[in-house]
Structures are given as structure tokens and as C-alpha cells.
Amino acid sequence: HVAYQANNIFTIEFKPISKEELEETKKAKFGYTGERLSLNFQDIPVRAVLQLIADFTSLNVVVSDSVDGNLTLRLKNVPWDQALDIILKSKGLSKRESGNVLLVAPSEEIAAQEKIDLEARQSITELAPIRTAFFTINFAKVTELVALFTGGDSANVNAESDSGSISTGILSPRGSAIVDERTNTLIVKDTDEVISEIRRILKKLDVPIRQVMISSRIVIATDQFTRELGSRFGVTKASTNSDGFGATSGTFAATDTIAASGLDNLANTGVATPFSVPTGASAVDRLNVNLATSGAAAGSLAFAVLTGSTLIDLEISALQAENEGEVISSPRVVTADRHEAHIEQGVEIPYLSASSSGATQVEFKKAVLSIEVTPQITPDDRVIMDLAVNNDTVGDIFSGIPSIDTREVSTQVLVNNGDTVVLGGIYEQVTRDEVDKVPFLGDIPLIGYFFRHTLESDERRELLIFVTPKILKDSLSL
Structure with missing residues (x-):
């Protein structure tokens, strides 16, 4: 069916x-x-x-x-x-x-x-002449193949030179295998029967490993909306009387400027007036309420009123911003069947670390987007992929050492040759509603807007990863 x-x-x-x-x-x-x-x-x-x-x-x-x-x-x-x-x-x-x-x-x-027949064959094997055969390994590593014939671990090959000698496994008790890593050659000393068996096995195993080209497309999509409403308000007043003069403004720096000018005038002319008030870059010192929008490109309406010895400053600003972005990268890598491929992009963050002796050294932490893929080609030319995706970003700083916010997706998928699998799921949405205001005054209906700063923001971020495996033909070269 x-x-x-x-x-x-x-x-x-x-x-x-x-x-x-x-x-x-x-x-x-x-x-x-x-x-x-x-x-x-x-x-x-x-x-x-x-x-x-x-x-x-x-x-x-x-x-x-x-x-x-x-x-x-x-x-x-x-x-x-x-x-x-x-x-x-x-x-x-x-x-x-x-x-x-x-x-x-x-x-x-x-x-x-x-x-009886088995014992007779063993006796014949024990008496059979020993000869030497050289096998040049073309596609595999000789140190990996020798373990199949010796029944041991290829790591046991003598590391002091380019060759080592082992004897067990498929080899007869009188046989031995020598590995020459420099020429990737296997030298076998054994009977004709064992050598023929090794030759038959090598013919099956020493073949080109099929390769897979992993093409990935990493898309980071962002959508951000921000709305701000702010105000700046200030009252500055300076007056004189028979006993001296007084000044009122938004900050101590502003009253200090007014008082300094009055004292200079008294010393020079005997009269405190005219007073000097902060202007230009120092005009913000006159503000009682400084809750402007954060963006430099905000729309604003400002006016100043001077009545007698009183100066009133008022500015209302508003900002609305919409941002859409898309970051695309398309790394590719070729790997052999059942071998892991690793793709990584990002930054390494330096920080100072101290040892027990008090010495400091620079170390690094990775904040990267990485993909690990292990392909496996099936008999019907499809590809099983073990996928692991990490999206790390820089988090908070603790005692000078950065933390890493980690997001990870691991899965296994079966894909037809040349088809594309889409990995999603790493989706973030941050919504913020902030209100900064002057106590009591900011709560007064209508008038309270002059003593308040509001911020509304909605930020969405999505990571999409497209992975396409393509089995390379033996004749294909990149």
C-alpha cells in the first residue's frame, strides 16, 4: 500500500x-x-x-x-x-x-x-610461507585502516617515527602490519591467504568518500517601532530690593551664573543689575523640567516669554521612528559524508582575567552565530542532517567580565538532495512602555504633559536559517 x-x-x-x-x-x-x-x-x-x-x-x-x-x-x-x-x-x-x-x-x-578438518587447515596455515605485500592507501588514512586488520587502536602506532608495528586481528599469529604515515602505505607480512583477504577488504574500503556541499543562508530580520513625547520647562527670575538681590532658576549652576553677574556689577557700579542668565550651551541650566526626547531628529516646538524680571522657557518635542532591517549572509562549506561541518560568524570579546598570583592576562569570549552540520547520505541519495544552531549575544557585564546570552536549536532532518530546510523559532519581541515625570505635576490632566516624558517601543527580531545540502558528484570540482 x-x-x-x-x-x-x-x-x-x-x-x-x-x-x-x-x-x-x-x-x-x-x-x-x-x-x-x-x-x-x-x-x-x-x-x-x-x-x-x-x-x-x-x-x-x-x-x-x-x-x-x-x-x-x-x-x-x-x-x-x-x-x-x-x-x-x-x-x-x-x-x-x-x-x-x-x-x-x-x-x-x-x-x-x-x-579435524579445522585443525588440519590451521596446521597448513602455520606452515605456510610468509611474504611481504605493500598496499598504498589512496583515499583513507592508513592509521585508521590498520586498526581493522590488527583488532587494536590505530593510536597504538609508534609515534617516535613515521612507522609502527602491530600484530593481531585479521592477521595470523605469525603476521604483522607496519604503517608508514609519510607515504600512507600499509606493509603486511603474512601468508598468501591473509594477504589476499586484506587486499579484498581494502578494495571495498579504500574508496573516495562522497561529499556534501552545505549551503546556508542566514537571515536576521528586525522590525522596530518607537514613539516618544517629551517636554522641557524652566522659569528664571532675578530681582533686587533695598537689601540686595535674589535669583530663581532650574539649577544651581544657573543661579550661580546670575549671582556672579550681580556681584560683579555691585563691585563695579554699585548696582546689581543688569543680571546675566545662562545662554547657548548652558541654557539647559535654566530648565526646571528636562524630559526631552532622546532622538536628535525629533520634531519640537519651543518658545520663551520674558515679562519684567521673569523668563519662562517651554519646549515640546515628539518623535516617531520605524526601522526595518535585514542582514543576510550566505556561507558555504564542503564536508565528507558523516563528517561535521562548522560555520561561524561573530566577534570575540576581550576581557582581563586575573590568576591566583595576581597577574592579569587578556582572554576572549565568543559571541557568534554558529551552525554545526553533520550530513549522512542515505542509499536513495537523500541527506540526513544533524543540525545545531547557536545565536550568542553579549549580555550584562559582571565585574568587568561579559556574560553571553545563548540561544540554541538542535534538530535532525531528512532532506532530498538539493532541497532546502528552513530553521526558525528564534524569535524575539520586546515591548516597552516608559513614563518619566515630575511627581504630582506630571499627573495633572492636560498640564501634566508639560512635566512628563513617555516612550513606547516595539522591537521584533527573527533569525531564519536556510540550509541546502547538495551531494557532489565524483567528477565535480569547485
Whole structure:
């Protein structure tokens, strides 16, 4: 059957099975495929039953002299090979096939004969001449392959020179393998049989590893909206009387400027007036309320009123900003099948660290966007990818040492060759509502806006990663 889903409809399609396919399925499950026969005997010699089966199947049957005894059986319409197995098991017998010749003997006798044959082969191997063969490894590392033949760890190769000697595993007790890392050559000293087996294995294993090109597209999308409303307000007053003069303003710096000018005038002319008030860059000193918008490009309305000895300053400012951004990078990397590929971009943050002796040194912390991909090519030319994505940013600073805010996504996906998988989920939204105001005055309806600063912001940030694996053909070169 075939099952698939399209939108909200799940479909299952069934295909009828033919009689031939049904018979093949039954045979595969049953295990016996011989032509069927029927046997019904009372106290018949075992050798006679074996002769009947040999005549029925046209097999050449050799029966050991130690096979004897009688049996009673009634088998109806069963495969001949099943009937033979039942007869052999009931009498403690076993069979060995060699071409179209079938040997039947007691199980103990066959086991003893096979043991003798094995010992004879081992004796021949122990007496076989030793010769040396050189195998140049083309695509693999010789230190990795040698472990297959020695049954040990390739790390045991002598590191004092470019070669080492080991002996175990596929090698015979008299054999040894020498690794020459400089030329990536395996030197084997063993019998012809072992050398032939090693040559056969190397032919299967020393082949080019298929490669996968991992193309990634990293998109960082941002959407920011900010709205601000602020005001600046100040009252400055300076007056004289018979006892002297007085000044009122937004800050001590402003009153100090006014008082200084009055004192200078008294010393020079005997009259405190005219007073000097802060202007230009120092005009902010006159403000009682300084809650302007933070943006330099804000719209504003300002006016100043001077009545007698009183100066009133008022400014209302407003700012609305909308920002949309998209940062795109497209790194690519080629890696071998089942080997990890690593893509990383970002910064390393320096900081000072102190040791127990009091000495300081510069160390670094990474704040990077990194992708780790391990591809695995399936037999049908699809790609299984183990993916790990880290998006690290700089966090708060503690005692001069930066912290790292970490976001991580790990997954495993199966993708067709050349298809693209999209990784999302790293989505952030920050909403802020801030109000700065003068106590009591900022709460007065309408008038309170002159003593208040408001900020509304909505920031969205999303990280999207597109990963496309492409299996490279052997003839493709980059």
C-alpha cells in the first residue's frame, strides 16, 4: 500500500497481490521450498527412508555406516526438505551439502570430522610461507585502516617515527602490519591467504568518500517601532530690593551664573543689575523640567516669554521612528559524508582575567552565530542532517567580565538532495512602555504633559536559517 496526505485529506492506496506473489511470500515465511510428498511407514529403517528421498529428489546421498535404526512416520503433503529435517532430528543426525551431494551422519561424527578438518587447515596455515605485500592507501588514512586488520587502536602506532608495528586481528599469529604515515602505505607480512583477504577488504574500503556541499543562508530580520513625547520647562527670575538681590532658576549652576553677574556689577557700579542668565550651551541650566526626547531628529516646538524680571522657557518635542532591517549572509562549506561541518560568524570579546598570583592576562569570549552540520547520505541519495544552531549575544557585564546570552536549536532532518530546510523559532519581541515625570505635576490632566516624558517601543527580531545540502558528484570540482 501507499499512504500520503494532501492538506487535510489522508489517502491510503492498496494494490492487489497476485497469486504468484502470494506464493512467494508464503515460501519466504515458511522456509521450506521443496516439492511436496507424503510418507506413511511403520517401523521402516532410516537408511531406507533416506533412499526414498534420494530417489524422489534425484540427489546424490552418502549415508555414514554408523546410521542405523528404524522409525515410524506419517507425513502428508509436506516439502521434502522439511521431511528430511524432521527425520534427521528424530534420529540425532545432521547433513552437509557439497554441490549436489548430500552427506548424512550422526551429529557427533560430523562435528568431530569438522574439528579435524579445522585443525588440519590451521596446521597448513602455520606452515605456510610468509611474504611481504605493500598496499598504498589512496583515499583513507592508513592509521585508521590498520586498526581493522590488527583488532587494536590505530593510536597504538609508534609515534617516535613515521612507522609502527602491530600484530593481531585479521592477521595470523605469525603476521604483522607496519604503517608508514609519510607515504600512507600499509606493509603486511603474512601468508598468501591473509594477504589476499586484506587486499579484498581494502578494495571495498579504500574508496573516495562522497561529499556534501552545505549551503546556508542566514537571515536576521528586525522590525522596530518607537514613539516618544517629551517636554522641557524652566522659569528664571532675578530681582533686587533695598537689601540686595535674589535669583530663581532650574539649577544651581544657573543661579550661580546670575549671582556672579550681580556681584560683579555691585563691585563695579554699585548696582546689581543688569543680571546675566545662562545662554547657548548652558541654557539647559535654566530648565526646571528636562524630559526631552532622546532622538536628535525629533520634531519640537519651543518658545520663551520674558515679562519684567521673569523668563519662562517651554519646549515640546515628539518623535516617531520605524526601522526595518535585514542582514543576510550566505556561507558555504564542503564536508565528507558523516563528517561535521562548522560555520561561524561573530566577534570575540576581550576581557582581563586575573590568576591566583595576581597577574592579569587578556582572554576572549565568543559571541557568534554558529551552525554545526553533520550530513549522512542515505542509499536513495537523500541527506540526513544533524543540525545545531547557536545565536550568542553579549549580555550584562559582571565585574568587568561579559556574560553571553545563548540561544540554541538542535534538530535532525531528512532532506532530498538539493532541497532546502528552513530553521526558525528564534524569535524575539520586546515591548516597552516608559513614563518619566515630575511627581504630582506630571499627573495633572492636560498640564501634566508639560512635566512628563513617555516612550513606547516595539522591537521584533527573527533569525531564519536556510540550509541546502547538495551531494557532489565524483567528477565535480569547485
